[in-house]
Amino acid sequence: MEELGIHRTVEVHFIDGAAAQELPTQLDSDFALAKALQEQDIQDNFDAFDAWASSSSMFTNFQRLKIGMQLKRDEALARALQDSDDQEQLMIMLSLQESQQEAHQQAQQVEGNPRQAAQQQAQHIERNPRQDDIDPDAMSYEELMGLSEAVGTQNIGLTSREIRKLSAKKYRKCCLGSNKEEQCVICQEYYRGGDSVITLPCKHMYHKGCIRTWLEMKKVCPVCNAEVSVR
Known part of the structure; x- marks a missing residue:
């Protein structure tokens, strides 16, 4: 080294x-x-x-x-x-x-109290005055009477002059045949001797006062619904 x-x-x-x-x-x-x-x-x-x-x-x-x-x-x-x-x-x-x-x-x-029903209907008509609310053809005599008392007679029937042209006569039993009415269908009362009755052109008979009141509101027969025309 x-x-x-x-x-x-x-x-x-x-x-x-x-x-x-x-x-x-x-x-x-x-x-x-x-x-x-x-x-x-x-x-x-x-x-x-x-x-x-x-x-x-x-x-x-x-x-x-x-x-x-x-x-x-x-x-x-x-x-x-x-x-x-x-x-x-x-x-x-x-x-x-x-x-x-x-x-x-x-x-x-x-x-059983159509007058009251008619009065209620009349009150409804007064609250809702429309011509369409009045349907006399669908109302009975009692309903029309109640309606007349509530709102007055409607000018939808015959005039008083036309109604007076319908002649009245005294009812006698001998005047009735077997096929005739024995009671007034408007008031449902049986005819009695001496009652004043009116026979319409359709040959249906009623009490004078009943049919006159009816015709003031409806100018048709209550039984057959035929229109009553007076000349």
């Missing part, structure tokens, strides 16, 4: 006996510390995972609870709406039933 002119310095360090004995102990301590730190990190990770899992479970339970409460509210609302609909239908049914009962009571009150 000297021939090549190269000189190297080698330093050799010797460890004394005491230091040599401390070296393994220091290595063990460092290893133990590293292992403890690693285990602590692992434990922290487990704790973090447990915390996340716990919070996730609580969130899921909260969501389920919230959904359950919303379903209960929706169910209560639906039940309330159903109850409201049922109550409304019940009120409608009760109202219809009450109207039917009132109509039935009114029908019972005027049954």
Whole structure:
């Protein structure tokens, strides 16, 4: 080596006996510390995972609870709406039933009393004065009489002059044949001897007062509905 002119310095360090004995102990301590730190990190990770899992479970339970409460509210609302609909239908049914009962009571009150029915119709006509409301052809004698008393005689029949042209005669039993009327269909009274009667051109006979009142309102025969014309 000297021939090549190269000189190297080698330093050799010797460890004394005491230091040599401390070296393994220091290595063990460092290893133990590293292992403890690693285990602590692992434990922290487990704790973090447990915390996340716990919070996730609580969130899921909260969501389920919230959904359950919303379903209960929706169910209560639906039940309330159903109850409201049922109550409304019940009120409608009760109202219809009450109207039917009132109509039935009114029908019972005027049954057999056409004059009262005619007066009610006349009051309706007074409140709603329209020509279309008056249908004399569909009214009976009693209804026409009641209507006449309520609103006055309507100018839809014969005039007084035309009615006077219909001659009257005294009723006698011998004048009746087997096919003749034995009672006035207007007043439903049987003819008696001496009653003043009028026979229309259609050959139907009535009491004088009954048929004159009738013809003032309707110029047709009460039986056959034939028009009464007077020349």
